[in-house]
Amino acid sequence: MRRRLAAFGAVAVLVGLFVSFRQEFAGLIPATWVFVLLIAVAAGVQSVTTALSRRRTPIRETDTGDPERRYEAPTPGDDLRETLRYARRSSRRGDRPREQLRERIATVAAAAVADAEDCSESAARERLRTGEWTDDPVAAWFLSDEVRLPPAERARLLATAPFSQYEAAFARTVRVVDDLVSHGGDG
Amino acid sequence: MSYVDAVDTEHWAGIGALAFAAFALGLPFQRPSLFLVALVGVGFAAYARFGDAPAADLTVERELSESSPSPDAEVTVTVTVENAGSATIPDLRLIDGVPPGLSVSDGAARLGTALRPGKRATFSYTVTATRGSHEWEPLTAVVRNASGSRERVVEVDAGTTMRCLPTLEASSDLPLRGLTTPYSGRVATDVAGSGLEFHSTREYRRGDPLSRVDWNRYARSGELSTVSFREERAATVVLLVDSREAAYRAPDEDTPNAVERSVEAAGEAFSALLSTGDRVGIASYGPEACWLAPATGEQHRATARRLLADHPSFSVSPSEEPFYPSIALRRLRRRLPADAQIVLFSPATDDYIATVAERLNAYGHQLTLISPDPTTDDTATRRLARLERDTRLRRLRSHGIRVIDWGERPLAVELARATRRWSR
Amino acid sequence: MSEITREPSRFGVAVAAGFALLSVAATAVVVPTGGAVSGLGLVVLLAGLAVASRRLITNGGGVLVLGALYAGYTGAPPLLVLVGALTGVLAWDAASNAVSVGEQLGKETDTMRGEIVHVVSSVLVGSLAVAAGYAVYLAAAGGQPIASVFLLVVGAVALVNALR
Numbered sequence: 038m039r040r041r042l043a044a045f046g047a048v049a050v051l052v053g054l055f056v057s058f059r060q061e062f063a064g065l066i067p068a069t070w071v072f073v074l075l076i077a078v079a080a081g082v083q084s085v086t087t088a089l090s091r092r093r094t095p096i097r098e099t100d101t102g103d104p105e106r107r108y109e110a111p112t113p114g115d116d117l118r119e120t121l122r123y124a125r126r127s128s129r130r131g132d133r134p135r136e137q138l139r140e141r142i143a144t145v146a147a148a149a150v151a152d153a154e155d156c157s158e159s160a161a162r163e164r165l166r167t168g169e170w171t172d173d174p175v176a177a178w179f180l181s182d183e184v185r186l187p188p189a190e191r192a193r194l195l196a197t198a199p200f201s202q203y204e205a206a207f208a209r210t211v212r213v214v215d216d217l218v219s220h221g222g223d224g
Numbered sequence: 225m226s227y228v229d230a231v232d233t234e235h236w237a238g239i240g241a242l243a244f245a246a247f248a249l250g251l252p253f254q255r256p257s258l259f260l261v262a263l264v265g266v267g268f269a270a271y272a273r274f275g276d277a278p279a280a281d282l283t284v285e286r287e288l289s290e291s292s293p294s295p296d297a298e299v300t301v302t303v304t305v306e307n308a309g310s311a312t313i314p315d316l317r318l319i320d321g322v323p324p325g326l327s328v329s330d331g332a333a334r335l336g337t338a339l340r341p342g343k344r345a346t347f348s349y350t351v352t353a354t355r356g357s358h359e360w361e362p363l364t365a366v367v368r369n370a371s372g373s374r375e376r377v378v379e380v381d382a383g384t385t386m387r388c389l390p391t392l393e394a395s396s397d398l399p400l401r402g403l404t405t406p407y408s409g410r411v412a413t414d415v416a417g418s419g420l421e422f423h424s425t426r427e428y429r430r431g432d433p434l435s436r437v438d439w440n441r442y443a444r445s446g447e448l449s450t451v452s453f454r455e456e457r458a459a460t461v462v463l464l465v466d467s468r469e470a471a472y473r474a475p476d477e478d479t480p481n482a483v484e485r486s487v488e489a490a491g492e493a494f495s496a497l498l499s500t501g502d503r504v505g506i507a508s509y510g511p512e513a514c515w516l517a518p519a520t521g522e523q524h525r526a527t528a529r530r531l532l533a534d535h536p537s538f539s540v541s542p543s544e545e546p547f548y549p550s551i552a553l554r555r556l557r558r559r560l561p562a563d564a565q566i567v568l569f570s571p572a573t574d575d576y577i578a579t580v581a582e583r584l585n586a587y588g589h590q591l592t593l594i595s596p597d598p599t600t601d602d603t604a605t606r607r608l609a610r611l612e613r614d615t616r617l618r619r620l621r622s623h624g625i626r627v628i629d630w631g632e633r634p635l636a637v638e639l640a641r642a643t644r645r646w647s648r
Numbered sequence: 649m650s651e652i653t654r655e656p657s658r659f660g661v662a663v664a665a666g667f668a669l670l671s672v673a674a675t676a677v678v679v680p681t682g683g684a685v686s687g688l689g690l691v692v693l694l695a696g697l698a699v700a701s702r703r704l705i706t707n708g709g710g711v712l713v714l715g716a717l718y719a720g721y722t723g724a725p726p727l728l729v730l731v732g733a734l735t736g737v738l739a740w741d742a743a744s745n746a747v748s749v750g751e752q753l754g755k756e757t758d759t760m761r762g763e764i765v766h767v768v769s770s771v772l773v774g775s776l777a778v779a780a781g782y783a784v785y786l787a788a789a790g791g792q793p794i795a796s797v798f799l800l801v802v803g804a805v806a807l808v809n810a811l812r
Contacts, residue, residue: 043810049803054784077251084244088710091238096702097231099366099377101319101334101752106650107327107354108541110474110481113573113599114609121605142608148615208604215607218614235744238706242713242737243804249721257726258717259800260781261733266804267777268737271770314765317752327650334652336749336759347758366752370769372745 117141125203135203142210143180146170149218176213179206230376233368236272239265275369277376280316281309284363284382293353295390298329302348303363305380307339314338315368318347321361323386325540326351353388355484357534360384389533390491425449459502460518460561462589463490466570466577467510467537468547473573473598480540485596486569487538489635493567493594494528504528507559508537509570509580511545513552515559553580557587565590571598573609578616585625592626593617594635652754654700659760660746661697663767667739668693671712674732679719686715686732693743700747709740726785734774741770 117138124134143165150161150170164170168177168184175194178186186194198205243265250258282305289300303320307313320333331349339345362379425438428448438449465486474481480488490506497504498520505518506528514537516528532538560566566589570577585591595617599610617627628635628642668690676683689711696704716732745766749759 040810043807046803046806046810049806050800051803053800053803074252077248080244080251081248084241084248087241087244088238091234091241091706092703094234094237096235096237096748097233097375098748098751099375101317101364101366103651104320104322104361105328105333105652108324109477110472110483110598112475112606112609113473113571113613114603114606117605117608141612145608145611145615148619149611152618204604211604211608211611215601215611218611233748235748236741239737241710242733245714246717246720246733247804249717253721255720255723256785257724257729258720260726260730260778260785261717261720262804263781264730264734264737264774264777266807267773267780268770270807271773314769315762317749317759317762319753329650332652332754332757334753334757336753336757336762338762338765345761370766371773372741372748372766 121204121207124207125201138207139180142207142214146180146214146217149214153217171213171217173209173213175206176210179210228377230277230374233373233375235372236268239268239272241265243269271371272373275371275374277367277369277374278311278313279309280307280311280313280365280367280376280378282306282365282378282380283308284380286320286360286382286384288384288386290353291385292387292389295353295355295388297353297388298350299353299386300348300350301333302346303333303335304344304346305335305339305363305365306344307341310341312338312340313367314370315372316345317366317368318345319364319366320349321363322351323358323360325354325356325358326386353386354540355388355390355487355533356539357536358386358388387534389529391529425451458520459497460505460564461497461502462505462507462518462560462564462566463493464556464566464568465490465506465508465510465514465538466568467508467512467514467543468549468577469510469542470574470576471510471571472542473571475598475600479598482571482573482596482598483538483542484540485630486571486594487532489594489596489630490567490569491529491532492635494532495525498525505564506531507556508535509552509556509577510537511543511547512537513555514538515556517559518561518564549576549580553583557584560584560587560589562588566592568593569596571596572613572616572620573598575616578620581620581625582623585623592628593620594628594630597629597631652756654751655755656697656700656743656746656750657755657757657759657763660742660749660763661694663763664697664739664743664746665690665694667735667742668708668712671716671732671735671739674728674735675715675719675724678724678728679722682715682719682722682724682732684715685718686712686736689713689715689736693739697743697746700750702744702747705740705743705747709736709743712736712739726782730778730782734778738767738770738774742767 120134120137124138143162146165147158147161150156150164151158154161154164156164161170165180166183168181171177174184174187174190178184178190194202194205243262246258246262246265249255250262285304285306287302287304289302290297293299301320303318305316305318316337316339318335318337322328322333329350329352331347333347333349335345335347337345360382362381365378365380367376367378368374425441426449428437428450432450436451438451441447441449465483467483471483471486472481494504494506501520503518503520504524506514506516508514512535514531514535516524516531536543566584568577568581568584568591570581570593572578572593572595581591581593597613599606599613601607601610617629621627626642626646628638630638672683672686672690675686689708691708692711693705693708696702696706696708713733713736716729716736719732720726720729742763745763749763753759
């Protein structure tokens with residue numbers, strides 16, 4: 038199809054050149070003003086569509102990477118960033134990322150509580166469940182199924198971090214557990 | 225050399241719009257100038273369509289100013305590329321394959337040029353040497369036709385290697401006695417022989433080594449006597465480095481990663497133990513397994529130095545080979561001498577290595593864990609990882625494994641503190 | 649040092665700016681309004697080079713050429729119109745290539761030879777088209793019958809369509 042179009046175009050151009058040099062043949066080709074105008078409009082439309090098509094076509098280019106840089110090892114904890122991002126978005130259902138994060142903090146917290154209060158692992162887990170392991174209401178709520186978050190705390194969370202409440206609660210809980218581990222007690 | 229098919233870059237996409245617009249304007253108003261402009265548009269549209277990215281045939285030569293530098297030395301790399309084919313390459317973009325363990329400190333490992341057949345282009349850059357055996361990856365050449373509408377990628381290998389061997393200290397002041405003395409490996413027996421602790425002197429006999437003559441006594445009284453020592457059985461120690469991908473962790477991009485620190489510490493431990501007469505071996509737990517059976521002597525020291533410097537398992541960047549943990553553990557267990565003690569070097573950033581440590585300890589090899597700390601606490605997730613590691617180390621301690629949490633202080637300091645703690 | 653800066657090279661920017669200036673000059677000499685339009689195109693093109701945006705560069709190049717087209721419409725001498733349009737296209741090509749080179753090789757790399765060959769090649773092709781067209785124009789002097797013009801248009805439209 039393309040080849041025929043190209044051939045037709047080439048022929049038309051040659052004949053047009055020929056006629057422009059030998060103008061006596063001009064009469065052989067029909068060309069009224071309206072006809073010409075139509076062609077001009079068509080060309081105009083075509084120019085717009087061609088220009089727009091450029092917008093649509095992606096420029097393809099080989100990606101060359103960064104060989105100049107040394108290998109950089111990841112930092113521990115960076116693998117959780119993605120889970121945290123999913124956890125932010127997950128709803129009441131489909132809670133896998135939230136469960137994962139909660140379980141990871143809970144493991145550390147249970148070990149810390151068992152150490153600090155000199156009790157068994159299951160007793161520690163029990164304390165996590167009831168929320169009596171800490172004074173901080175947000176941390177207690179984060180790691181437990183049963184503890185409710187008091188409205189005042191929820192409002193405070195909303196006020197300080199309106200678009201990342203889950204992340205703020207996560208960070209706070211981690212900090213509380215950190216305090217517990219390093220000081221062996223709250224506060 | 226490897227080829228990829230040429231692709232359209234769409235560099236000239238939309239140039240036809242010029243021709244159409246010129247026609248649309250020129251035709252009704254009969255402007256010949258605009259027709260000629262349209263011809264320019266047609267000309268460029270044709271230019272974009274004809275001609276493909278040439279199939280480049282390139283040869284690459286790479287020269288290092290120093291192929292066995294010492295660590296932190298600046299090495300200049302000079303790359304010469306020649307067009308060995310018969311076609312002119314109008315647009316040649318070269319990107320050199322600097323090894324992942326090295327970084328470029330001056331210049332750029334790239335060049336944008338054009339080459340007629342038989343012509344050469346040269347560029348150079350400087351890298352900072354780091355420990356290990358570094359192999360250059362293939363040079364990438366992005367080849368385009370003159371109009372830039374077609375592009376092709378060619379990779380050319382030149383097989384360059386740079387080996388950087390740090391010196392292994394002749395002796396090290398790592399206080400490792402505390403590590404091995406209380407263990408069954410080092411048992412003080414009461415048999416006089418040539419072990420290391422002073423026991424008694426006797427009359428000099430012909431053939432006794434001069435290094436064991438009591439020269440103080442000779443200076444005092446002119447009598448020659450030979451010192452004999454309480455025989456101590458030398459310990460058999462295997463230094464095991466965790467070289468899995470999970471061990472390659474660092475707190476930030478400027479600090480050496482945990483495997484690098486482990487290898488450095490293993491080197492110092494090796495020297496220290498060897499100089500006190502123990503039989504030391506080196507092993508790695510990870511892809512590219514390494515095993516050097518425990519032994520003593522200068523030849524052994526030389527082998528260990530080479531191994532720690534450029535064995536692939538101890539490289540500054542992780543290997544891409546697959547790793548089968550249980551198979552590796554079984555193999556390690558088979559190779560370990562029955563009375564071997566293990567010093568494990570691992571950041572302990574995952575639970576699996578903790579189970580390996582406990583298992584090896586349970587098999588009867590007294591295990592000590594020296595753990596470089598790659599954690600930091602600047603974000604919540606990183607803080608959590610740090611807490612998890614702390615919990616992990618505490619659990620190992622409670623199961624009877626000696627753990628040295630190696631943070632920013634020098635290892636010698638941490639070991640001294642630990643030894644004091646253990647002897648309490 | 650380490651990582652490269654993925655921005656257009658100084659040389660590429662200079663070449664593109666040079667062509668763009670030529671285009672503005674060629675148009676402005678005869679048709680100040682057209683020159684003003686082209687001037688706007690020049691500004692957009694340079695902005696596109698500064699932020700390495702291909703879209704801005706294409707828009708800028710388009711407006712540059714639009715100025716030349718306008719000059720052609722108002723009946724300016726063909727040579728000036730041709731120079732204006734051609735250098736407009738060359739500016740756009742050089743700028744786009746500079747962005748591509750910057751992304752793949754970086755600002756710090758020596759890319760002059762590669763870029764020169766690309767630009768010179770485009771200049772040759774464009775000049776050839778201009779010379780051929782101008783020669784035809786000179787040879788076929790006087791008013792053109794609609795018929796021939798019509799055929800030329802149709803033929804060229806078909807060619808461009810086939811070449812897309």
